Amino acid sequence: xxxxxxxYFPGCTLRSHAHEYERQALAAGQALGIDLVxxxxxxxxxxxxxxxxxxxxxxxxxxxxxxxGGKAGxxxxxxxxxxxxxxxxxxxxxxxxxxxxxxxxAFVEEGPYDGQLRPRHLLEVVRDDxxxxxxxxxxxxxxxxxxxxxxYGCMLLRPGPEIGLDDPEQPSVLExxxxxxxxxxxxxxHSSECCGSYLAATQPGAVERASLxxxxxxxxxxxxxxxTACPLCKYNLEQAQREQPEESRLPVAYFTQLLTIAFGVDxxxxxxxIVGAPA
Amino acid sequence: MDCxxxxxxxxxxxxxVIGAGxxxxxxxxxxxxxxxxxxxxxxxxxxGGHMAQLSExxxxxxxxxxxxxxxxxxxxxxxxxxxxTYSLVEDIRRSKDGSAFQVRIRxxxxxxxxxxxxxxxxxxxxxxxxxxSDFERGVGVRKVIYTLSPQAVPNKPVIDAEHCRYLxxxxxxxxxxxxxxxxxxxxxxxxCGACAKFCPTEAIDWDQKDTYEELEVGAIVxxxxxxxxxxxxLGEYGGGQLPDVVDGLAFERLLAASGPTxxxxxxxxxxxxxxxxxxxxxxGSRDPARGQPHCSKICCMYTAKQAILYKHHVHGGEATVFYxxxxxxxxxxxxxxxxxxxxxxxxxxxxxxxxxxxxxxxLVVKGADTLGHRSVDVIADxxxxxxxxxxRPETRRLAEMLDLAIxxxxxxxxxxEELAPIETLQSGVFLAGTVxxxxxxxxxxxxxxxxxxxxxxxxxxxxxxxxx
Amino acid sequence: xxxxxxxxxDLSGRQAAWVREIETLSEQTLLACYQCGRCSAGCPxxxxxxxxxxxxxxxxxxxxxxxxxxxxxxxxxxxLTCHARCPKGIDLPRVMEAxxxxxxxxxxxxxxxxDMPAQELAEAPPMAVIGALRKAGG
Numbered sequence: 001x002x003x004x005x006x007x008y009f010p011g012c013t014l015r016s017h018a019h020e021y022e023r024q025a026l027a028a029g030q031a032l033g034i035d036l037v038x039x040x041x042x043x044x045x046x047x048x049x050x051x052x053x054x055x056x057x058x059x060x061x062x063x064x065x066x067x068x069g070g071k072a073g074x075x076x077x078x079x080x081x082x083x084x085x086x087x088x089x090x091x092x093x094x095x096x097x098x099x100x101x102x103x104x105x106a107f108v109e110e111g112p113y114d115g116q117l118r119p120r121h122l123l124e125v126v127r128d129d130x131x132x133x134x135x136x137x138x139x140x141x142x143x144x145x146x147x148x149x150x151x152y153g154c155m156l157l158r159p160g161p162e163i164g165l166d167d168p169e170q171p172s173v174l175e176x177x178x179x180x181x182x183x184x185x186x187x188x189x190h191s192s193e194c195c196g197s198y199l200a201a202t203q204p205g206a207v208e209r210a211s212l213x214x215x216x217x218x219x220x221x222x223x224x225x226x227x228t229a230c231p232l233c234k235y236n237l238e239q240a241q242r243e244q245p246e247e248s249r250l251p252v253a254y255f256t257q258l259l260t261i262a263f264g265v266d267x268x269x270x271x272x273x274i275v276g277a278p279a
Numbered sequence: 280m281d282c283x284x285x286x287x288x289x290x291x292x293x294x295x296v297i298g299a300g301x302x303x304x305x306x307x308x309x310x311x312x313x314x315x316x317x318x319x320x321x322x323x324x325x326x327g328g329h330m331a332q333l334s335e336x337x338x339x340x341x342x343x344x345x346x347x348x349x350x351x352x353x354x355x356x357x358x359x360x361x362x363x364t365y366s367l368v369e370d371i372r373r374s375k376d377g378s379a380f381q382v383r384i385r386x387x388x389x390x391x392x393x394x395x396x397x398x399x400x401x402x403x404x405x406x407x408x409x410x411x412s413d414f415e416r417g418v419g420v421r422k423v424i425y426t427l428s429p430q431a432v433p434n435k436p437v438i439d440a441e442h443c444r445y446l447x448x449x450x451x452x453x454x455x456x457x458x459x460x461x462x463x464x465x466x467x468x469x470x471c472g473a474c475a476k477f478c479p480t481e482a483i484d485w486d487q488k489d490t491y492e493e494l495e496v497g498a499i500v501x502x503x504x505x506x507x508x509x510x511x512x513l514g515e516y517g518g519g520q521l522p523d524v525v526d527g528l529a530f531e532r533l534l535a536a537s538g539p540t541x542x543x544x545x546x547x548x549x550x551x552x553x554x555x556x557x558x559x560x561x562x563g564s565r566d567p568a569r570g571q572p573h574c575s576k577i578c579c580m581y582t583a584k585q586a587i588l589y590k591h592h593v594h595g596g597e598a599t600v601f602y603x604x605x606x607x608x609x610x611x612x613x614x615x616x617x618x619x620x621x622x623x624x625x626x627x628x629x630x631x632x633x634x635x636x637x638x639x640x641x642l643v644v645k646g647a648d649t650l651g652h653r654s655v656d657v658i659a660d661x662x663x664x665x666x667x668x669x670x671r672p673e674t675r676r677l678a679e680m681l682d683l684a685i686x687x688x689x690x691x692x693x694x695x696e697e698l699a700p701i702e703t704l705q706s707g708v709f710l711a712g713t714v715x716x717x718x719x720x721x722x723x724x725x726x727x728x729x730x731x732x733x734x735x736x737x738x739x740x741x742x743x744x745x746x747x
Numbered sequence: 748x749x750x751x752x753x754x755x756x757d758l759s760g761r762q763a764a765w766v767r768e769i770e771t772l773s774e775q776t777l778l779a780c781y782q783c784g785r786c787s788a789g790c791p792x793x794x795x796x797x798x799x800x801x802x803x804x805x806x807x808x809x810x811x812x813x814x815x816x817x818x819x820x821x822x823x824x825x826x827l828t829c830h831a832r833c834p835k836g837i838d839l840p841r842v843m844e845a846x847x848x849x850x851x852x853x854x855x856x857x858x859x860x861x862d863m864p865a866q867e868l869a870e871a872p873p874m875a876v877i878g879a880l881r882k883a884g885g
Contacts, residue, residue, distance in 0.1 A: 011874070012873040012874065012877070013872045013873050013874040016872070016873055017872045017873070018872070044873070044877060046877070046881065047873075047874045047875075047877040047878035047881065048825070048877075048878045048881045048882060050844075051773075051825070051838070051840050051841045051843075051844035052772045052773065052841065052844050052845060052848055053771065053772055053773070053774045058881075080874070082874055082878070154824075154826040154827055154828070158826070158827040158828065158830070158831045159827055159830055159831055160831060167514065168831055169513075169514030169515045170514040170520070187637070189636035189637065189638055189643070193791055193828075194791040194792075194824050194826035194828065196791075196792075196824055197824040197825065197826065197875075197878070198824070198825075198874070198875045198876075198877075198878030198879045198882065199792075199822065199824050199879070200867075200871050200872075200875040200879075201863060201867055201868075201871045201875045201876050201878070201879035201880075202821075202858060202863075202879045202883065203795070203822055204867065206792060206795045206822055209794075209795075210791050210792070210824075213791075217638075220638060220639065231872055231874065232872055232874050232875055235871070235872050235875070515832060561783075561834070565781075565834060566834035567834070567835060567836065568833060568834050568835060568836030569832075569834065569836075570834070603781065603782075603783045603784075604781075629784070630783070630784035630785075630787070630788055631783035631784055631785035631788060631834070632785070632788055633785050633786075633788035633789025633828070633832055634788075634789060634832075645788050645789060646784075646788045647784035647785070647787040647788035647793075647799065647801070648784075649782060649783075649784035649787070649799070649801055652799055652802065653799070654787055654788060654790070654793045654794065654799070655788075
């Protein structure tokens with residue numbers, strides 16, 4: 001089995017809150033012959049992509065990650081949907097705005113950055129570099145009869161033409177992954193509706209309302225769990241249900257856990273859609 | 280030659296009209312009634328264009344078939360019109376002196392000899408197989424051997440070779456894909472063939488081929504019409520995925536008495552009558568970001584019409600229209616709109632819908648009421664999308680063939696968009712109807728006559744002989 | 748009713764410096780918005796806002812400075828749905844961000860780490876805290 005190596009950027013949340021996401025990704029990667037090699041030095045991506053024209057300084061944080069990625073060679077892969085969004089858009093921006101790139105390189109010691117690196121998400125790597133047939137081949141615990149809701153959130157998909165991961169209105173990569181492990185992707189009207197995002201820190205009530213709408217739509221579609229690729233989505237969807245009795249909460253799991261369970265790396269009985277409690 | 284129309288006098292044809300929707304029909308009739316000959320070419324098996332699909336027309340609420348049929352019948356019988364349906368214009372070349380055009384027309388193989396066919400309809404009745412019908416826009420089916428409607432002109436069927444069991448199996452035997460002999464040693468026979476068995480005049484001709492015709496004309500009218508943008512391009516409205524989200528022409532087929540549901544408005548998903556229909560305007564129109572930049576002009580009016588007709592068909596049904604700006608500029612249009620809003624009590628909400636999704640057997644329409652300063656969610660049984668009017672792919676092909684200018688939306692340009700909208704850059708080539716841009720029936724008819732006037736003017740100048 | 752209401756609306760605000768700043772910061776042609784309302788129709792936070800998203804851009808179009816006092820921009824989650832579906836391709840999230848920037852420049856950061864409730868600071872993932880602080884200019 002050919003081994004593929006990718007530079008890997010964890011991001012701050014994976015190291016502090018979402019340890020499981022990283023553990024699962026590395027384990028699933030191993031089963032797939034994917035080597036995720038952490039960047040020797042990295043910083044927070046900044047958690048937002050600046051939406052204003054003036055300040056190139058706002059791009060320094062993600063740019064330094066891109067520079068580190070460029071030095072590591074090959075593709076740079078991340079797991080967090082927000083990191084992916086920020087890095088992808090930063091790379092696009094610097095590639096198409098030479099003046100901004102020049103100013104940025106004047107400020108950053110680690111550079112220069114040549115504006116060429118294209119950061120990727122693990123979902124993309126699985127779909128495009130490996131293919132679903134490879135996934136199916138490694139499934140030892142097919143998740144037959146398991147009904148899962150594919151939740152994309154916002155940052156993986158939008159803005160569609162710029163991010164270019166999937167069709168923002170009718171995406172399919174998560175559904176395809178769910179089906180590749182033998183499970184069933186349920187119809188889910190809120191698959192790309194916002195969970196509330198960073199407002200978790202400032203408007204918890206608004207976030208709870210937004211996240212509950214997502215949870216209820218997943219439930220209405222008959223899902224046993226929600227599959228996600230974003231630590232903030234997972235946090236928000238779980239937090240929104242914390243007032244409910246444990247046995248009635250809809251579990252939320254990373255797509256990487258779907259792989260570790262299906263590959264037999266994690267014990268099948270530990271699957272959140274079986275246990276029924278948040279992982 | 281198997282051409283399926285009357286009009287066999289000996290005089291040289293003088294004008295070519297491409298497209299037999301209402302604009303092309305009008306042009307052909309005016310040319311023919313002036314004593315000149317018109318060759319009217321239509322890609323469908325019969326004439327009438329989109330008007331043949333409509334239930335009623337705005338703002339009069341005339342039955343569309345009832346006002347169209349006198350014209351189509353006149354075309355079918357006219358001594359000066361050579362009708363070439365199920366045909367395409369393959370090539371057009373200007374003559375050396377520039378005054379005329381050499382045209383090659385391909386008549387597609389119909390596998391039915393129209394000179395023998397009496398239009399009795401037995402073949403359609405006996406054909407065992409149904410397929411999705413383009414004419415029914417996804418809400419109805421037709422037989423593999425078919426006419427577009429009972430009132431079709433000409434009322435002669437064609438066989439859809441792509442789905443015909445006989446033709447497919449015949450091809451497999453001839454090409455060696457399947458064995459030439461059956462297990463018992465007999466020669467393999469193609470399957471089905473029911474139409475041929477029941478045809479009283481032996482009109483089914485399995486060996487029919489495409490035929491070609493070369494002719495020379497003095498003038499050309501392009502009247503190839505429009506199509507609607509596909510709902511599949513608007514994933515956020517569930518287009519192409521949710522069966523109860525349909526486009527305006529599909530809803531017309533549900534309203535039409537001659538349609539697949541005999542005029543009962545029924546949901547495609549479960550055949551139930553929808554009690555609550557939402558109409559969304561500007562789907563793909565006025566949308567430079569993700570669709571067409573232009574306004575499609577007719578949708579505000581046909582949406583009002585469809586909402587009124589829906590409420591007539593379904594007593595107590597609720598109709599809601601989400602609009603941005605209502606455009607009602609024609610004669611009687613504003614009054615019609617007021618009728619929709621006041622007497623018929625169609626709910627008009629100003630706001631462009633963000634998305635439509637399915638929930639619990641209904642559709643949820645996420646909209647906004649910008650005048651009432653609030654977001655609005657409507658639970659609907661059916662959603663009708665007023666999809667953007669756009670040129671057919673055929674139009675681009677003809678534009679390239681004739682070296683004509685097209686605009687940003689792909690419609691053909693007049694010589695001068697203000698003062699010479701009927702003429703084009705090519706002398707002797709004229710435009711009529713929606714080939715030039717979105718427009719309604721009265722405008723299309725007027726332009727058909729205008730184009731005919733230009734044709735007659737040209738032919739007179741050239742001294743072209745008028746038929747007796 | 749105020750007597751001034753019967754006179755022509757005062758649109759002198761359209762030439763104001765703050766409007767120019769919003770246009771420059773957002774790089775958007777504000778007048779391209781024809782107020783279809785689709786942004787408001789799809790906004791997940793619309794029910795939390797005092798103004799609809801389409802009203803926010805409308806007030807900037809009209810040069811009405813009260814928009815800078817609205818809380819709508821502060822409950823925008825930057826989900827980008829409005830931008831994804833706008834028929835004119837207007838990047839409304841950038842307009843929201845421009846409003847936030849102007850408000851911070853005028854009145855200081857809206858959120859400081861020290862002001863956040865301790866529990867939220869501890870529990871919320873860093874990406875949320877950092878994101879919120881950057882959006883709020885802290």
